[in-house]
């Protein structure tokens with residue numbers, strides 16, 4: 001068992017009283033404590049020496065937010081920088097931070113992770129984490145509004161933040177990301193999402209993998225069961241309901 005600390009799971013109130021998020025990419029498996037002193041020690045042990053003083057100052061009253069327990073396979077996968085075990089690269093051009101050429105939009109549990117084999121192609125780069133940049137409606141609205149008003153600065157900012165969640169890639173390589181959540185949600189959200197993706201990169205290609213919805217539901221259930229300690233009829237029943245309600 002381990003607690004999963006994502007990048008935005010730590011909050012504190014600083015002297016201004018505002019809630020802040022401290023990005024903690026280094027908090028990882030093997031650590032399982034809700035003792036605040038231990039948590040702070042753990043954090044400070046794991047930040048880079050350059051960041052330590054700044055982080056220390058920010059470690060005020062911290063609320064620990066416990067996410068669901070993840071299975072080991074998921075965790076190991078997530079920590080890999082690249083999906084391919086080999087580093088094969090044809091391009092001799094310099095890699096840079098940029099938005100992707102291809103987005104795997106779903107569907108969840110249909111083998112979207114298998115797209116990762118493309119990372120072994122000498123001209124493709126794929127990272128197994130899911131950036132989920134187009135998840136939130138507010139982000140989509142912001143991108144669409146920026147495009148409508150010609151706010152290039154805002155669009156540049158969006159591209160920059162999105163790119164920061166992806167590996168660097170040269171211009172003659174194919175940069176691929178996948179976030180199966182993109183295919184989810186209501187129809188109008190998905191339309192906004194598609195539009196926002198097109199605004200961010202007009203040449204973007206989308207890949208969708210579909211599969212038998214019943215197998216998908218079982219796969220989803222098994223994953224949930226792996227990730228949570230809770231079992232029992234009520235849990236399984238509510239999950240089945242959720243899975244089917246979220247499937248159009």
Ligand SMILES: Nc1ncnc2c1ncn2[C@@H]1O[C@H](COP(=O)(O)OS(=O)(=O)O)[C@@H](OP(=O)(O)O)[C@H]1O
Pocket residue numbers: 107108109110111112113114180218219220222223
């Ligand atoms: N190539 C290929 N063809 C068909 N199915 C495949 C393939 N590769 C992986 N899988 C199965 O896909 C399930 C995981 O799907 P995802 O990678 O999309 O999961 S996730 O949404 O990213 O969590 C998971 O299904 P279950 O094993 O039933 O859970 C994988 O076994």
